[in-house]
Amino acid sequence: MISLSRRHAKSPAILILIFALTLGQIAAPAQALAGLFGDFTLKDEKELGKKYYTLIKATYPIVEDPEIVRYIKDVVNRVAETLPPQPFPVTTTVVRNNAINAFATPGGYVYVFTGLITEFENEAELAGVIAHELAHVTQRHVAKRIAQQQVTSLGMLAGVLAGMLIGQASGGDSGRAASQALIIGSMAGAQSSMLNYSRIDEREADQVGMNYLLEAGYPPTGMMDGFKKIRRKQYLSGRSIPAYLSTHPAVDERIGYLEDRIAGLSTDIKARTETENRFQRIKTLALARYTDIDGALSTFRTGTGNPALDFMGTGIILSRQNNIPEAAQAFDSALRLAPNDPLILRETGRFHYLQGDVSKAASYLTKAMLLNSDDLMALFFMARLQADKGEINRAVGYYNRILETLPEDPEVHFYLGRTMGRSGNDFDGHLHLAYWGIYSLNKKKAIFHKEKVQALAETEEQKAAFETLTKIFDERDEFWKEMGKGKKK
Missing domain, CATH: 1.25.10 (Leucine-rich Repeat Variant)
Known part of the structure; x- marks a missing residue:
């Protein structure tokens, strides 16, 4: 479960070409896409979203850690519950990629990159970006541009949409330029203006997204602080700003009008706070498993404010480095500080199982499962333990239970x-x-x-x-x- 050996994603340019060619095989007549809200049917939208979902699954490394996936789904669903009635259920996927990004596609699919978890400081910032992207969907910005540009087939639509969304996923101007070049070269008639949301669209997504953020009960500063953090990290690291901030209106202007709106809110809304315990736990896992080892190790050794989680994160990283003695000491230190934390118990049990200490592993995993019966990672390693012991029926039952949630x-x-x-x-x-x-x-x-x-x-x-x-x-x-x-x- 949660393999760390998944291969790297294909380049954005290759993904666009694959998507365009594949959907080009099922091209529809021009008339089928002529209407903005009419002939571009819900069936067309569902088909397009499902194809894109399959493309992502076939090419990008997907995070399956149930702790991370469940958390991100909860945040997305909390925001999505505030949306007006939608024709599709929301399907959330967590992509293993350090870009600070999220995007939504037709058919109700939402993609959140792990970079949003590791680079942000709290859940409200994460929810702010998600709310912004969901607003693009509810305001039909993609559909509007399909109509404006007179896209003539699902194949052309696929190319345009893939260029726009994967250009965003690349997290910067160079990725967008590569996307644009390939689109224009391989999809005759696709116009480069389709690769970016308009100034009006971005402003509307900011304002409508802010509505969703507020209705979901988050602090109003979440979206603005997230934008500020992305801008600051870009200045410090030289990395490109993701597409939802690099397009017009300029990021400083957008932060400005969000500040003005927040200033006009009632005192009780401006005073909202958010408990960050769960976010910090998920961020610790994501940093330890999916980011640069040296940087993450430095973060944990400097301290994040939760010593037990810092020791756990350090243990995960040291085990990635195959530094087993020091990893064991780190897990022991984490347990001394938080002996009944189910996440720390699970990770400690996982570590000892992989080192061949079945007795210790069983003890920690059993306790983790008693404290958190929904912990599918603990269940997975217990299933492996049972299979090793020859308890086939019990192991199979555990595996099937996991597949009900992570098929x-x-x-x-x-x-x-x-x-x-x-x-x-x-x-x-x-x-x-x-x-x-x-x-x-x-x-x-x-x-x-x-x-x-x-x-x-x-x-x-x-x-x-x-x-x-x-x-x-x-x-x-x-x-x-x-x-x-x-x-x-």
């Missing part, structure tokens, strides 16, 4: 497949190993185990399971084939 977690499918295989259930063993291949982006392994599943399918239930597997494989294979073409050029 695309590659490591869960991998270990469940191995457990099934060792128990003599070859069909289910190869079935889950095929899903492991798909979700870990290993096409060769996916094909190998898929063929085994096909050969072993005898009952109607098994044949139906193979059909479902084939459908999911084919969705990913669209993009894998286009990636292969791109490499040959």
